[in-house]
Amino acid sequence: MTVAPRAKSSTYVGLFLVTLATLFYELLLTRIFSVTMWYHFAFMAVSVAMFGMTVGAVIVYLRPERYRAENVERDLARSSLWFAVTIIASFLTHLSVPFIGKATLLGVWSLALSYLVIAVPFVFSGIAVALALTRFPRETNRLYAVDLIGAALACIAFVFVMGHVDGPSAVFGVTGLAAAAGVAFGVGSDDFRARRAGTAVAVLCAAIAVWGAQRAAAQDPLVRLTYVKGQIEPDPLWEKWNSFSRIAVFGNPKALSPPSGWGLSAIYPKNKRTKLQLGLNIDATAATVMTNFEDDLSKTDHLQYDVTNMVHYVRPDSSVLVVGVGGGRDVLSALSFNQKKVTGVEINDDILRALTVEFGDFTGHLDKRPGVELVNDEARSWIARTDQTFDILQVSLIDTWAATAAGAFTFTENSLYTLDAWKLFLTKLTPRGVLSFSRWFFPDRPGEIYRLATLANAALRESGIDDPRAHVVIFTHLISGGVPGESDSAGVGTMLLSKEPLTEDDLNTLDQLAMKYEFNLVISPRVSKDPLLENFLTTRELDAAVDAYELDISPPTDDRPFFFHMLRLKDALQTELWRQGDMSFNMKAVALLMALLAVVFGLTLACIVVPLWLTTRRGELQGAWPLFAFFGAIGIGFMLVEISQMQRLIVFLGHPVYGFSVVLFSVLLSSGVGSFSTLVGRAGRTDDGGVGRLVILLVVLVLFGSATPWAIEHFAAATTPVRIAVATGLLLPLGFVLGTAFPLGMKLADSKREGLTPWLWGINGAAGVCASVVALAISLAFGITATFWAGSACYVLALVAYVLSRGLAPRAATS
Secondary structure, eight states: OOOOOOOOHHHHHHHHHHHHHHHHHHHHHHHHHHHHSOGGGTTHHHHHHHHHHHHHHHHHHHOTTTSOGGGHHHHHHHHHHHHHHHHHHHHHHHHHSOOOOSSSHHHHHHHHHHHHHHHHHHHHHHHHHHHHHHSOGGGHHHHHHHHHHHHHHHHHHHHHHTTTSOHHHHHHHHHHHHHHHHHHHHHTSSOHHHHHHHHHHHHHHHHHHHHHHHHHHTTOOSSOOOEETTEEOOOOSEEEEETTEEEEEESOTTOEEOOOOSSBOTTSOGGGOOEEEEEEEETTTEEEEEEOOOSOGGGGGGGGGBGGGTHHHHSOSOEEEEEOOTTSHHHHHHHHTTOSEEEEEESOHHHHHIIIIITHHHHTOGGGSTTEEEEESOHHHHHHHOOOOEEEEEEESOOOOSOOTTGGGOOOOOTTSSHHHHHHHHHTEEEEEEEEEEEEEOTTOOHHHHHHHHHHHHHHHHTTOSOGGGGEEEEEEEOTTOBTTTBSSOEEEEEEEESSOOOHHHHHHHHHHHHHHTOEEEEOSSOBSOHHHHHHHHOSOHHHHHHTSSSOOOOOOSSSOOTTOOSOGGGTTOGGGOOOGGGHHHHHHHHHHHHHHHHHHHHHIIIIIHHHHTTTTSGGGTTOHHHHHHHHHHHHHHHHHHHHHHHHHHHHHTSHHHHHHHHHHHHHHHHHHHHHHTTOOOTTOSSSSHHHHHHHHHHHHHHHHHHHHHHHHHTTTSOHHHHHHHHHHHHHHHHHHHHHHHHHHHHHHHHHBTTOHHHHHHHHHHHHHHHHHHHHHHHHHHOHHHHHHHHHHHHHHHHHHHHHHHTSOOBOOOO
16 A cells, blocks of 8 residues: 655645635636626636536546656646646636627527636646645645635635736736745655746746736736627726726716716707716626716706606705715716705725726816715615614615625625615605615516515515505606617616605605606506506515516515516526516526526536546445535535525625625635644544534534524624624634534545545535535525525535444445
């Protein structure tokens, strides 16, 4: 029997750098995918990474003669170097190929090709990690801990780095990290050529990253995105990346253009239809407009003709809260109506920078206007903490069309459009206060307006109001020509929801506005033009009414915060339901999720399961199904638990960066510590108390699942540091126990089936690949809580499989 090698200090350094680079690049892909494709492909990054790494582990298992123990340091160095080189090659290839975002055969084929191209670097990363975790059996626990710690620190590094560099430059930087890992591994081997090559690549890529970041800061990036959402993007005037968005400003600041309005009345004088405007895009999709303002409010009168601003006529001389400042349009609207105070809350500091600094002279420095306050914070979190109340709370077409920093682990949740949020908003209104929510409106399928109605019904009733209709008015207005490329009959709908019943004066004013501006007053305490809408707004049997409708228009909750995704999973292939005008891609997202799930399962089967199945003649595989079940269960369970907590705590922590960094960092770091803790055990024991540890894991899962909802509700209005401390306190013990399962299983597997560990590592990864997509489907259909408990159930199965695995007879590896 060959004596297993011992890991050197350089091995630990190399593994740390590989896992740091791997997760950093995985997270970076969430940003890149959100820009080059659609936001709902951002979560594909985690699936791609896990798929590639699992294929790498399978290669190690299938080619033992190639990856011999005596050459492990050399193989680690070479695989890390190939990891570095293929990052650049696959990234540039991805940027060079237009994306086909359609749920067609060609679209699915395009998706599969993109998946495979991007997965290539992770194959070499997977080879390196598999070698490190399986060729040094006496140090598996320590190495696994280093693996997780490296990944944990990548979360913090990503947030910091992306605040200072652009996406393409960061790709070169992470390539340098991967090459540096090859250098570290090379220190322990006699492969001087690989060491020299790794050093050259690391130095070159680091230099390119610094140079590229400097050029990007000067608005002359070294690598500029060309194909965006399948189309060629013009060069922006200004561009800035951060950890959860890419902001770009387009247009000519000296060129007159038609005034921007979400729902501009047709009676707006044609001789005034020219303005100086610039477009501000978030991840090349979520668009807003910056309007030239030179302290002359008369030149902003077009805003008084917009259906989204009707609330200002009903509540003049008001304190206004604008959610989502964007290009400053709603702030400027409030000023145009001479409102007494305007507070704007914007989550993205780079948007505020564009509005008030980079283009501050163009926009008139709205932040310096008397009575205007702009706040950089997540709106719902800020609203929960503030002791202020407002006469108007305005949310105009605020969408989450760009993936957050947690995009790899979420679909598209929006915490502004949930029952919990609306109940909070009502408490922050003055007695005369009004909520104004505007969404896209399509007469043939008004799903979003209907969903606003069910939200209003539920929020008012749960706030103690028995007659929702007395509090609600909805206007709609069709845009001339519709939405380009989507619908010839499309427009905007605005809901006004009053805290107190609307007065006769209010209703008279609203009737006059509808007549004057030629808006359609669809429903009010006096009017009802849509029986379905009236039913959704007034019924006490809301569940039955929602179930009878073709789309899922149930009131979203914090547990199912997917307002924009109304296509039920069972209807994913019914293409006639996809038509939702400008928001149709949100409908298609569910179908594309199913397509991605099929791609993931197909590629996992072809590249992982089948190759392993063909080796079942090897004696060590016979009767080892309990080990397969154990590693598959913990692979699925870990992803379901992790993703569910990512989704749940993003709302609680109040910022995608906090949700992403705190959750991932806490879970991965504490998992590393938990892995290291399994070193403690009495000599001669193969399980080191594994059954007891797994029972403790289940107890902690139950306690965590029970305590988290209470903690979120109790500390929702606490300061940000307190909420971070609470989340961390909850996550650390959870991560600690989750980190014990894999090394316990590996130690047991090594004693029962020598040589099987690479395959088990591959099974664990394959299960995680599929679970990363399944978790999203469960959350969409049943809620985040269901995803968490499904993950917990997997650990129950893992405990049973572990007990059965202990009864396996030891069997040596065969060739």
